[in-house]
Amino acid sequence: MTNSQKQKKQESGKRELPPTAWAVLGLLSFPGERTGYELKKWADSSLRFFYWSPAISQIYAELRRLEELGYAASARSGPEEVRAKRRYAITEAGREALAGWAGGTADAGPPVLKHGLLLRVWLGHLAEPERLRAMVDEHLERTRGELAAVREALAEAGEVPEWAFPALALRWSERQHLAELELGEALRTDLAALDGPAGVARQADGDAPTPG
Amino acid sequence: MTNSQKQKKQESGKRELPPTAWAVLGLLSFPGERTGYELKKWADSSLRFFYWSPAISQIYAELRRLEELGYAASARSGPEEVRAKRRYAITEAGREALAGWAGGTADAGPPVLKHGLLLRVWLGHLAEPERLRAMVDEHLERTRGELAAVREALAEAGEVPEWAFPALALRWSERQHLAELELGEALRTDLAALDGPAGVARQADGDAPTPG
DNA sequence: TTGCCCATGTAATTTGTTACATGATTTA
DNA sequence: TAAATCATGTAACAAATTACATGGGCAA
Structure with missing residues (x-):
């Protein structure tokens, strides 16, 4: 240490x-x-x-x-x-x-994200391209559902003045989900570009340099 | 159950x-x-x-x-x-x-986010507005650093054709951090709007409390 | 010769989940 | 009256962290 x-x-x-x-x-x-x-x-x-x-x-x-x-x-x-x-x-x-705790000077620390889809994309060499595309589409669909849920919560909180801060956080979340949707669309495009024209190596084996 | x-x-x-x-x-x-x-x-x-x-x-x-x-x-x-x-x-x-596991038909599940700053925003009624603003600024600064780290990783992975999928995930992450930056800016604006008009009126300004 | 990075591991503890058990109240 | 929801809790276990212990190699 x-x-x-x-x-x-x-x-x-x-x-x-x-x-x-x-x-x-x-x-x-x-x-x-x-x-x-x-x-x-x-x-x-x-x-x-x-x-x-x-x-x-x-x-x-x-x-x-x-x-x-x-x-x-x-x-x-x-x-x-x-x-x-x-x-x-x-x-x-x-x-x-x-x-x-909430209003002190202590650092909130970095946000932590655990994105199962992205891990699978990172491991894309192990899956069929079409399966990967399907996963992205499922993710987009779910994200749309989540966005709707956020907006539902926002509709409730938005009315009450006491919920101003929770509404603020939910507004952030609404935007975050919209961004997630755009990120997913871009990912789908990148995936297609990887699969389509050049037909980039999908073979698992063969030698390669070590990362790091 | x-x-x-x-x-x-x-x-x-x-x-x-x-x-x-x-x-x-x-x-x-x-x-x-x-x-x-x-x-x-x-x-x-x-x-x-x-x-x-x-x-x-x-x-x-x-x-x-x-x-x-x-x-x-x-x-x-x-x-x-x-x-x-x-x-x-x-x-x-x-x-x-x-x-x-990675290429099977099993659902990757929804991404999970743990965003300490947002919890504090949600709990905004407990903190000084200026402290909240400082937290958002710290977050923006850290996010910029993270974005730089993502780009560094991308610079390494982007070269090697074997790292095409990892590079794709990192590209997603780069965009995600850019979105996080925009989200943070919007949050700062919303925070100011909440603090400004309802708070002490500044005589010289009159109305139009929303900054660009 | 001090301190950092490399490298592996154990022990104690905490955090958190799943499964189970129980029963009241509400709704179809 | 059956099912769903409300409501609280225990037990077993799994996941994960922190602290600690150890030691080699290397560079200022």
């Missing part, structure tokens, strides 16, 4: 919360009390588009941790019921901690 | 490999033998931009699994050394399995 990397280590005893915890707390930072189930559904129609879509079990786990930390508080509906419906709300401590 | 979700369950005994295993095998699918260390460096200058950047320990673990499955084979340099340098190559079985 290099020295510069060493300097990135944590010295503090209290360990940092993972992004998921902050995201859950972030959902809670908007007015109202809600259940874990509701949080999950909400995330799937908002944060999913640019950040995160966790398993429901993960939401419940994070809510328990947040409550332990005093960042969230819950009230069950039935008095002494086992596993009763539980509505969560953010606490003052939670709001402060979240504001420190 | 709904019925439609139930149908997605696996019935097969042999469990599917995670994407990381296929990505490592994918790196190995290009001619030449290489060490885990080299694989990591290569991934960080290629797949990182659109798919994946694993911990080095994860690479070593996957290589061991791949060898156990008979998908990869290794040869150590020193004869009986402990922990000697180990160069890996893909096997025929590995190539077949990979081709089945």
